[in-house]
Amino acid sequence: MARPGLLALLLLLALPGQPSSLPQLDTSQGKASMADLILSALERATLFLQERLPGVNLDAVVGFQVLEEQLRGVQDKWAPDPLLRPLGLRAGQLAAKLTALLRQAVVYLQQTDPTYLREFQPSLQPGFWKLPHSWTRTNASLVYAWLDPHDSFSEDSSDLCLVQLLGTGTDHSQPCTLSDFCRALMTKAGCSGYSLSHQLLFFLWARMKGCTQSLFRQSQLYIGIFCANMMALNQRAQAAGYTYPTQDLFMENIMFCGIAGFSDFYKLRWLEAILSWQKQQEGCFGNPDTKDQEAPSAPPPPQHPLRRVRRREKLFTDGCSCHSTATAVGALGGFLYFLAAHPLANDGPHPATLSPPSGR
Ligand SMILES: *[C@@H]1O[C@H](CO)[C@@H](O)[C@H](O)[C@H]1NC(C)=O
Numbered sequence: 272m273a274r275p276g277l278l279a280l281l282l283l284l285a286l287p288g289q290p291s292s293l294p295q296l297d298t299s300q301g302k303a304s305m306a307d308l309i310l311s312a313l314e315r316a317t318l319f320l321q322e323r324l325p326g327v328n329l330d331a332v333v334g335f336q337v338l339e340e341q342l343r344g345v346q347d348k349w350a351p352d353p354l355l356r357p358l359g360l361r362a363g364q365l366a367a368k369l370t371a372l373l374r375q376a377v378v379y380l381q382q383t384d385p386t387y388l389r390e391f392q393p394s395l396q397p398g399f400w401k402l403p404h405s406w407t408r409t410n411a412s413l414v415y416a417w418l419d420p421h422d423s424f425s426e427d428s429s430d431l432c433l434v435q436l437l438g439t440g441t442d443h444s445q446p447c448t449l450s451d452f453c454r455a456l457m458t459k460a461g462c463s464g465y466s467l468s469h470q471l472l473f474f475l476w477a478r479m480k481g482c483t484q485s486l487f488r489q490s491q492l493y494i495g496i497f498c499a500n501m502m503a504l505n506q507r508a509q510a511a512g513y514t515y516p517t518q519d520l521f522m523e524n525i526m527f528c529g530i531a532g533f534s535d536f537y538k539l540r541w542l543e544a545i546l547s548w549q550k551q552q553e554g555c556f557g558n559p560d561t562k563d564q565e566a567p568s569a570p571p572p573p574q575h576p577l578r579r580v581r582r583r584e585k586l587f588t589d590g591c592s593c594h595s596t597a598t599a600v601g602a603l604g605g606f607l608y609f610l611a612a613h614p615l616a617n618d619g620p621h622p623a624t625l626s627p628p629s630g631r
Contacts, residue, residue, distance in 0.1 A: 299354045302610055305542075306349075306358045309607045312546055313338065314365060315554035316600050319591065320372055325379050327593050328585040329387045332376045333394050334597020335369055337526070340400045341604030342366035345611035362607070390430070390439045399479055402608060403532035413499035419461030429469040432457060436476055447482035454486055458493060463504060468523050471497040475531055498528040502535065513544055515559055519595045522556070526601035529609065537609045545602055555591035556599040 320327060320335055342362045349359030377395065380388045393399055432453035438446030457473045459466075474490045474497070482490075501524040508521045522545060525536045548556055585593035 299352055303354045303358060306345075306355065306607060306610060308546065309542075309603050309610075310358060310361050310365070312549055313342075313600060313603055313607075314361075315549065315551075316556075316596060316603075317365060317368060317372070317554075319554035319596060320369075320376075323587065323591070324372065324376055326585075326587070327376060327379075329380060329384055329391060330585070330597045331593040332373060332380065333391065334526075334599075334601045335376075336373055336395050336397075337400050337530070337601040338604040339366050339369040339373065340397075340402060341601075341608040342369070344402050344608050348611040390434045390437070392439060393437045393480070394476070400530065401479055402530065404612075406532050406534040406609075406612075408535045409499040409502040409528070409533050410495060411499060411503070413496045414503045415461050415500055417461060418463050419459070422459070422462040422466050423464065424456055424462075424466050424469075426465075426469075428452075428456060429466075429473075432473060433469075433476060436473065436480065436482065446480050447477065447484065447487065449486055458486070460496075463500065464520060465523075467497055467500055467504070468520065468527055471501065471527050471531065475527060494531050498531055498533045498536075501528050502533070505536070505541070509540065509544075518548055518556075519592065519598060522595065522598035522602045526598050526605060529602065529605035534609060534613075537606055542603075542606050545599060549599070550589075550591065553589060553591050555587075555589075556595040557586065557592035558590035 317335070320331065343366050346359045346363035346366060349355035349362075373395070377388070432450075434440045435444065435448045435450060435453060436446065438444055438448060453473075457470050459470070462470060471494060474487075474493050477487045477490050478494075505521055505524050508517045511517070513521060521541075525541060525545075528536045548559065550557065587593075
């Protein structure tokens with residue numbers, strides 16, 4: 272598929288620090304074609320949300336809430352450019368549609384999953400997800416020399432720590448509370464997979480909540496270590512041909528580390544890969560092998576017995592996954608946000624880090 276504008280633009284994005292060595296390009300045009308592609312995918316994914324609304328789980332709602340913030344973050348940035356203005360308007364319209372849909376989704380969750388809803392309510396609040404205003408890159412020297420083969424911790428343990436952090440547990444403790452158990456779990460070295468991405472999410476949410484005391488004084492250090500390792504895992508996933516179900520984790524890593532401000536997750540090849548995984552008919556993301564099957568395909572067996580509805584696994588019979596769709600829209604929305612925030616290559620000075628820094 273020929274997408275010269277897209278390719279040219281992402282070549283620019285892939286080579287920060289050396290834009291002046293590249294030929295002059297109509298980057299406004301490049302941005303416009305790429306933004307159009309991403310927005311079209313996100314509009315289709317939003318139709319999926321709309322059609323499945325009573326059945327989507329909390330994960331999906333969180334993912335689309337992140338997307339809404341990302342869309343709000345781009346809608347005004349493109350107003351001054353006549354080529355990009357219509358795309359900014361489209362982003363604004365999609366954000367407005369999501370506001371209404373997510374409000375409805377919460378009403379359904381109040382019936383289907385009230386406990387999770389209460390525990391994770393803060394992550395659904397407008398303004399909870401603070402998007403980066405400055406960017407950095409992962410540092411490969413922070414990648415673990417070895418991985419702990421017994422690293423996997425259950426979603427329940429992870430949830431317990433997140434709930435403590437948010438202060439939404441039944442014990443009415445303050446936000447930013449940290450038990451010894453969670454301190455050990457969330458700083459454990461050598462983790463990979465979902466354990467690693469949940470360690471990152473923990474420190475990311477600590478940042479969103481404004482936790483700055485004790486362990487959280489070192490949040491940025493841990494965020495740097497975890498995203499360096501998530502980058503290494505994503506590169507391995509790419510080398511292995513993104514076999515399912517790795518795609519889900521791959522997109523989660525881009526979503527979370529992108530929100531953490533690591534711009535090197537926004538790679539052309541990765542964007543193209545994600546766009547190619549969207550089910551054209553349904554607009555969702557999920558199991559690529561399930562095509563119009565009658566029988567519901569079983570989700571991958573959980574590694575741990577769980578006492579509640581598993582947030583991470585809600586698979587519709589057509590292979591649409593709530594979790595994968597959530598991570599996909601969070602990742603794609605991140606690409607869009609980065610695209611809007613990044614200065615054009617021929618716009619004058621090219622600071623490696625954009626200003627102004629956020630209020631961290
Ligand atoms: C990467 O991390 C190493 C080890 O902490 C450090 O010595 C080095 O300065 C870092 N590099 C960059 C570019 O930050």
